[in-house]
Amino acid sequence: MPIKSYIAHPTEGRRNELIMKLKEFSSCNITPATNQEIVIVVTDTFSNEEDLALHEKLINLPELKHLTLVSGFSDEEIIN
Amino acid sequence: MQQVDRRVFVKKMAISAAVLAAVSMFPGIIFAEEQEQNIPKGDLEWKKAPCRFCGVGCGLLIGISKNKAVAVKGDPKSEVNKGLCCVKGYHSVMALYGKDRLTKPLVKKNGIYVETSMKEALDLVASKMKGTIKSHGKDSVAIYGSGQWSIADGYIASKLFKGCIGTNNIEANARLCMASAVTGFMTSFGADEPMGCYEDIDHANAYILWGNNMAEMHPVLFSRMLDQRLKRNAKIVDFATRTTRTSMAADKSILFKPQTDLAVANAICYEIIKNGWMNKNFVAKHCKFNAGKTNIGYGLTDDFKFKDEPKQIDFASYKKFLEDYTPEKVEKYSGVSARDIKYMASIYGDPNKKVVSFWCMGPNQHTRGTWMNNLIYNIHLLTGKISSPGNSPFSLTGQPSACGTAREVGTFTHKLPKGLVTNEKDRAFAAKIWGVPVENIPDKPTHHTVSMFRALDRGEIKFMWIQVTNPMVTMPNLKRYRNGAEKEGRFIVVSDVYPTPTTDVADVILPSAMWIEKTGLFGNSERRTQFWEQMVTPPGEAMDDGMQLLEVAKRLGYGKYFPYSKDKFVEEVYTEYTKHHAGKKHEMAPLEVLKKESGMIWPFVEGKPTKWRFNSKYDPACETEGFHFYGNEDGRATIWQRPYEPAAESPDDEYPFWLNTGRVVEHWHSGSMTRRISVLHKAMPNSYVELNPEEAKKMGIKNKDKVKLTTRRGSIVMLASVNERGIPPKGQVFVPFFDEHFLINEITLDSYCPISNEPDYKKCAVKVEKV
């Protein structure tokens, strides 16, 4: 059940579309910056497989130029 | 913790980590939505306070629940930050709740700190002061305060020491950051503090940043500039000695060699005159030209003394003087190409561009700090770009009340709330309001900060009370001053909220109430005074610094001069204090206004703030139409002839690098508070030495390798930072000073500007070796 946070850089001029798309993923929490184009994305999934699949979907979004992983918390860290 | 809670908690941590990572990648970035989302649910009472973590003075709303501060958001009503706040502001309330808060007074007995009651500790402080004065005279006791003192704290300290005890031994750490700004203002305009306000940002077409890493030090103002760039295509030029996040976000980054900003500023003036960009009418009507002494020294010895001797000169002599500063001549030693100098001059010179210059520690912590301030004013005066919306030479402050307390209350050896101790009329005026005999106030200043710590070392000062500051981290050439404080026969009292290297040298440690645990007032960089009321109870016996002083005043027999009530003393002190500044030139807003509003700019005349001083369109104190620089008797501002002179210590064969020190966005000054905020501490856990990547490679130094830095004062070993946050050019290294585990000031130099007496933390010579 990993939790991960990323900085998402939208494709130029597509910030709002990216936000809309990300909102469609139930396992994504998003926090757009107020005065920059970037968006913070926190993913909360049930398994490593689901996490991988979600990551795959995210990086294939045409509205997303680049996704930088910032932190990752494993099951163990969450339980302890 | 239940697993569900834990999940929520971990998610919050993940967001925080990403926010901090974004902050380190994108200068000036703000996450208003995240701040909103993180506000705990339930009944919170929201109260306003200025942020205490920098001189920008953002208005914050603090969420209080059950006598605890649990949330922060930017105050949308604040004209300073319009609802935004940076990472430090957002996490600020966590600084109240560090595990090792000082809650009980501690007295050193046989080398061990023993808990005692506040009453006993204050009795001891008073009796030690009395005894020291009796045996060694009034000038053997001293107080060293802060630009984080609230207005009431500083006022009580000044009245007690100058007006009651009768010594001018009062200084504040603002001497270390703002003194050159003050002497710059006083010598150019005869009146302290910026003429404009932050609204200048909304009108300017260009911002020139002089040695000022605003993305990290004034993040909210920087984000306001970025916003204007987006909306109006305003340009940012970063003129600095190293590449920082500010440089990376600027439209143009221009690097200069340390100390040569003096020459570049003169070269800009040369270009302005040469190209016919001078506003002749403005200069003829509103300016005069002065020259001062040259080869003025560096204050390196205890007996150093300096007094400038200004002489009026004519425009022709000034023009002739500038011939030594053609862009082509200056490029040879400044490292700035003639083209870039001309580019900067052309921005200032363009009659269709409004220009704001911002600066802070770069030009101030400079052995020619007063000169640097004068030179930036010269540029604005020659072009007439001053005192009108968007045209502003804007000296920023580092501390939340460097202006409001240190400068306006006058907590310096030579100052009174209004005027100088050397002026008979000013002494009489202060004594009348204080209700003390005028003879009490000595007519000579004693020690500026460096001199005060030297006097402590020599034993002339035997008792020192330190409040709201951490000099055992921040004094340059620190070892000498720490040894001095620890010598036999010295008695040191420290009022603080956490243990620090300064409390380590104390004989008595008094726990202080912090920020919103007390009622207070701060004054920010744009002359805005802000009031807040106590919101939560201080822990244990922690007590307001001002109240500690009042209690000691009573014990010293001066109670009658402080007839304030226990609960409302801050408000009563403020009302008394405003009498010193009555009149159109400095009228302060009354308390009723400050309680309602998110601060108010002075002069506050007939119910309105004066946003641009010295311009009759905005400033009712002007006695003539147009511009009137009424701080100077003749109503004219001074354009100063100030040459380039080298630094006190420059790199040589033995010590081949420049050592520059400064701050980082995550930490507040010496880190004593922000290092207790876990998310900030984790984001920036330790200090480091930034190296130029090419030079690091040549020396075989990689990121996180151990590096030994050696100056003529000693050595320090720390971790290397290569190609991370900032990038110094070849021949320079940079070290932040927030980390008490790496006391970089043990090896800095205590040279200072002979006019302002402010030390230069930006330049000394250092050797760099891989360990």
Ligand code: SF4
């Ligand atoms: S910019 Fe300064 S005053 Fe504003 S929130 Fe940040 S630290 Fe506080």
